[in-house]
Amino acid sequence: MECRPQCGACCIAPSITSPIPGMPEGKPAGVPCVQLDEDLRCRLFGKPERPAFCGGLQPNLEMCGERQAHALQWLGDLEKATLPATQHIR
Ligand code: SF4
Numbered sequence: 001m002e003c004r005p006q007c008g009a010c011c012i013a014p015s016i017t018s019p020i021p022g023m024p025e026g027k028p029a030g031v032p033c034v035q036l037d038e039d040l041r042c043r044l045f046g047k048p049e050r051p052a053f054c055g056g057l058q059p060n061l062e063m064c065g066e067r068q069a070h071a072l073q074w075l076g077d078l079e080k081a082t083l084p085a086t087q088h089i090r
């Protein structure tokens with residue numbers, strides 16, 4: 001499947017622990033990446049500065065669903081399910 005225009009859910013919902021240009025500590029879950037442009041596309045696409053994590057997320061129907069709200073929910077649930085045990089206490 002193709003990445004949906006004007007979505008950006010997978011650049012908002014997940015946490016990214018590696019540095020991103022403009023976000024040296026990485027990105028907290030639920031915070032839009034600073035590299036998203038006004039069309040919710042990645043400014044770093046195809047560049048070596050793009051975190052490896054991002055290239056590992058490929059569009060697929062289970063994650064992306066029919067609309068952004070589905071993808072935000074799905075990725076948010078995944079984020080909670082994969083948090084290290086110590087972070088569940090917060
Ligand atoms: S969740 Fe899917 S459709 Fe939305 S930006 Fe990511 S890959 Fe594209």
Ligand code: SF4
Pocket residue numbers: 010011012016020033034035036041042043044045050051054
């Ligand atoms: S670097 Fe690009 S692909 Fe990765 S989260 Fe940011 S906008 Fe999305």
